[in-house]
Amino acid sequence: MTEPDDRVYPPRDVDLERPSVARVYDYYLGGSTNWAVDREFGDRVLAEFPLVRDIALANRLFLHRLVRHLVVSRGIRQFVDVGSGVPTMGHAHQVADEVAPGAVRVVYVDHEPVAVAHSRILLEDHGDATRHAAIQADLRDPDDLWRRVLATNVIDPEQPMALLLIAVLHVRQPDPATDQDIGPAAVARYRDLLPPGSYLALSHLTDDDVPPDVRTRLARLKQLYDAAGNPVIWRTREQIATLFGDFDMVDPGLVWTPLWHPENSSASARTVAFDSPNGSAVLAGVAVRR
16 A cells, blocks of 8 residues: 555545435435435435345444444454444444443544544544544555554554444445555455454445345446446455455354344344345454454
8 A cells, every 4th residue: 555645545525416325324224414315316226126225224233243242252342443434323332332331442434524524423422532533534545544543542553453344345445546446455454454363344245145136136236326426346255255364254254144143132123134144135254363
């Protein structure tokens, strides 16, 4: 990766001429941090693929179970959530504080200014400035992003942490110089930056081994997102697995979102039912650096 340069990775301005991936996802989850352009696009998607709302919800519930598991069962006390999106339906620090009040530190990172602004508002009202922060940075530049994370003084780089890349890597990450997707190269650098004992957690949409009707609708979904200026990539299971590098996978491995530690669901968790787990179309996994 090159040295950080705002001319290469300029902060994004709010663009209300086209839908935002983060704000559309917020709309799918029933949030209010979205504009008419996002709702219009979301409604077009839902008209053709109503299951998208359940897919998004199942992914969010995976995040909740993930945080509980890492805090309670793995002793993790700090998280960096890259591509965290807008604060809808329970952010990581809220879930962590339910099971370990006052003990967990979280830095949220996004390149979408609306997501960052609303995360900061949420933290002002329901956070702790000594334990929580929200910053704007680009995941394509890991070294710059990491410097900004550490500049918050929330994260101790010498202690184990969890890096969350939840439903973000299927959004294409183009290199400004070549226009090639550099998501996997960026993830490799993040793995290098994590201290031993840290966890990498991610979820990723796929059209691999999903029901035939879901595969057909995912092809159409890609067309819609690409045409809206938000190109996406559906990686195979094997390609998603390689994102973990030489980290050791945590049981139950790379699985469909509903199958990842369902016992960590809260008593009040919403229920999402698919005809089969692969109907969720999102693979999720967690791995540890030894």
